[in-house]
Amino acid sequence: MADADGALGALVAIAVGILALAFPFAASGYHIYQGAQVLILAVALLGLNLLTGFNGQISLGHGAFFAIGSYGAAILMVKFGFPYWAAIPLASVVCFIAGFLFGFPALRFGGLYLALATFALAVATPQILSYKGFDALTGGSQGLTLAKPGVPFGIALTPDQWLYLVCLACAAALYWAARNLVRGRIGRALVAIRDQPIAAETMGINAALYKTTCFGVSALYAGVAGGLSTLAVGFVSPESFGLALSLAFLVGIVVGGLASLGGALFGALFIEFVPNIADQLTVSFGDGAKALPGAIYGALLILVMAAMPTGVAGAARAAARALTPSRQPKVETGGVNVAVNYEGKEKSP
Amino acid sequence: MRCAAPISATSEGALKRLAEFLHQLASGLALGGVYAIMALALVMIYQATHLINFAQGEMAMFSTYFAWKLMDLGEPYWFAFFATVIASFIGGVVIERLVVRPFANAPILASVIVFIGLSLIFNSLAGWLYGFSVTSFDSPFNGRPWFGAGYISAHEAGAVVVTLCVLALVYAFFRLTPLGLAMRAAAQNPVSSRLVGIRVGWMLAIGWGLAAAIGSVAGMMAAPIVYLDPNMMGGVLLYAFAGAVLGGIDNPFGAVFGGIAVGVLGNLIGAYVVGDEVKLSVALAIIIAVLVWRPSGLFGRRLVARV
Numbered sequence: 043m044a045d046a047d048g049a050l051g052a053l054v055a056i057a058v059g060i061l062a063l064a065f066p067f068a069a070s071g072y073h074i075y076q077g078a079q080v081l082i083l084a085v086a087l088l089g090l091n092l093l094t095g096f097n098g099q100i101s102l103g104h105g106a107f108f109a110i111g112s113y114g115a116a117i118l119m120v121k122f123g124f125p126y127w128a129a130i131p132l133a134s135v136v137c138f139i140a141g142f143l144f145g146f147p148a149l150r151f152g153g154l155y156l157a158l159a160t161f162a163l164a165v166a167t168p169q170i171l172s173y174k175g176f177d178a179l180t181g182g183s184q185g186l187t188l189a190k191p192g193v194p195f196g197i198a199l200t201p202d203q204w205l206y207l208v209c210l211a212c213a214a215a216l217y218w219a220a221r222n223l224v225r226g227r228i229g230r231a232l233v234a235i236r237d238q239p240i241a242a243e244t245m246g247i248n249a250a251l252y253k254t255t256c257f258g259v260s261a262l263y264a265g266v267a268g269g270l271s272t273l274a275v276g277f278v279s280p281e282s283f284g285l286a287l288s289l290a291f292l293v294g295i296v297v298g299g300l301a302s303l304g305g306a307l308f309g310a311l312f313i314e315f316v317p318n319i320a321d322q323l324t325v326s327f328g329d330g331a332k333a334l335p336g337a338i339y340g341a342l343l344i345l346v347m348a349a350m351p352t353g354v355a356g357a358a359r360a361a362a363r364a365l366t367p368s369r370q371p372k373v374e375t376g377g378v379n380v381a382v383n384y385e386g387k388e389k390s391p
Numbered sequence: 392m393r394c395a396a397p398i399s400a401t402s403e404g405a406l407k408r409l410a411e412f413l414h415q416l417a418s419g420l421a422l423g424g425v426y427a428i429m430a431l432a433l434v435m436i437y438q439a440t441h442l443i444n445f446a447q448g449e450m451a452m453f454s455t456y457f458a459w460k461l462m463d464l465g466e467p468y469w470f471a472f473f474a475t476v477i478a479s480f481i482g483g484v485v486i487e488r489l490v491v492r493p494f495a496n497a498p499i500l501a502s503v504i505v506f507i508g509l510s511l512i513f514n515s516l517a518g519w520l521y522g523f524s525v526t527s528f529d530s531p532f533n534g535r536p537w538f539g540a541g542y543i544s545a546h547e548a549g550a551v552v553v554t555l556c557v558l559a560l561v562y563a564f565f566r567l568t569p570l571g572l573a574m575r576a577a578a579q580n581p582v583s584s585r586l587v588g589i590r591v592g593w594m595l596a597i598g599w600g601l602a603a604a605i606g607s608v609a610g611m612m613a614a615p616i617v618y619l620d621p622n623m624m625g626g627v628l629l630y631a632f633a634g635a636v637l638g639g640i641d642n643p644f645g646a647v648f649g650g651i652a653v654g655v656l657g658n659l660i661g662a663y664v665v666g667d668e669v670k671l672s673v674a675l676a677i678i679i680a681v682l683v684w685r686p687s688g689l690f691g692r693r694l695v696a697r698v
Contacts, residue, residue, distance in 0.1 A: 098500065100503055102445075102503070102507070147679060147682060147683045150683065150686055151682050151686070153499040153500065154442070154443050154503070155636075155682055155686065157499075157503045158443060158636070159675075159678055161632070162629055162632060162633070162679075163675060165625055165626070166669075166671040166672045166675040169669045169670075169671045169672055170669065172668070173668070174666065174668070285625065289507060292504065332518060332523060333515035333516065333519035334515070336511045336512070336514050336515030336518070337512055337515040337516065337519070340507075340509065340510070340511030340512035340513075340515065343504050343505065343507060343508030343511070344490060344504075344505050344509070347494065347497070347501045347504050347505055348493060348494075
């Protein structure tokens, strides 16, 4: 990979990094907040893509793990007085454990059943969060409110800028980790389990361990994103973690590109700004515009699956390949090939 | 003589609790009937295509809004009811032809994503056309409770009757009509069916149409209970999933049994154990428990994969 394609990818990554770093010093307060939201969503999408894109395990309920991270961080900070830099990692470890444990029964579910179980998880999450028995911890349906973290060491930044930079650091570190994960032996094993589960086991891959760990890592990413979102929003309540959130994540990875890490950023930009734009349209077009994000999401899910199953990232990759003259035919590695069966599902002609 | 008063008090309390229990049981049966119809619609599509239709709930919701609109325009209930069933059938066929067919050979992930896309489209379409506010939906079964003592409301009793009618009709259709036989053949053995001249593609489309029509009945029976809004079917669909998984997703009788069972179970556990406000988690628990301990459900065929 250390040829034109890899170099181009590195260049793009550096350019995106510089832009992202410069952004908070050029934009106004609300836009910085939106930028932080995009980074947070990108982290969650990275995690979901590891699970669904690379390992082929369908999760329609990642909002639940996002919620665990969010609530975990909020409870640790509000009820136990932890500082945020300790609360978020702790909450993410809890998420890892939760994901790992959910991964165990998930081993026995086929692809469809996993989709069904995670769907149920997504639908039930707000109810569990507002359960009266947990009121003392979770604040019930009222939720929890917390103060925005201050800027440490007297650095000359606004709290918004500081928060954005924290999110950027987390996103960059987790992107780097995910990239190393999928580029190496582990990534090949994950993809092998997705495409040819039986052959992968024959080759000595411990599919059960890889799948559960992948579930755990994916949940950890969602947990970090949830924790960061608690910081950014300053408020958690059960209603924000419903099915809509989980489905937005799914939309994000599909639009950004299944099994593409760079696509997470596209996906995050998409699911952050489409509802925003629709909100602005409500002002001029009335309440009907509230239906717009759902309609766009739904139509795009179907269109992307029909026309470009590798999403924006795949389209960008194809465009870059068409522009750079290559000496030898490229063999696609790692990237998703949706035409290949995930499950070896047999279909009659 | 001294202890007479306390005893009568406790027995009166016991009677009250018994009445309350019977009421929960009856309304659980009515809800269970709705879940059973939804589960039947899910199984119908599963049997034909080995896919779970995540859009089933939103399709039923949209049909229910259609019926509401007809009644709003002044049509009588039963006209609206049957017009909606027919329109839903046509809609289901059209969806299969336009949206589902192109993904017939796609991997499971692609199909799941397409179904989620469909459900989002129906949800926002309903919100756009009819508004997001909660509306009440008339029931054709009015008046006093049918069976004395108020254990079951007229609508709940009516819903049970409608459920039984739907089940009988579906059973008769698949057992007694040539078309039903052809559909069963197409689902069980598409290749041989094609060889004997059955148009398998159209059988799948009709299957989708029937599932949509059956789902619309479930929506119209659920609407007076859960009220009409674009998200009304979320809980119903979840319980239908639980019912289908419990009974075995490839077995129509199992799905019906499972639907009724989770309806009763959900109501009783909701009322006596965990509280009504976490009823959805009961469905989640049922789904996960069944998948862990008996993935093929109570009556499902155990799948053996050839390696």
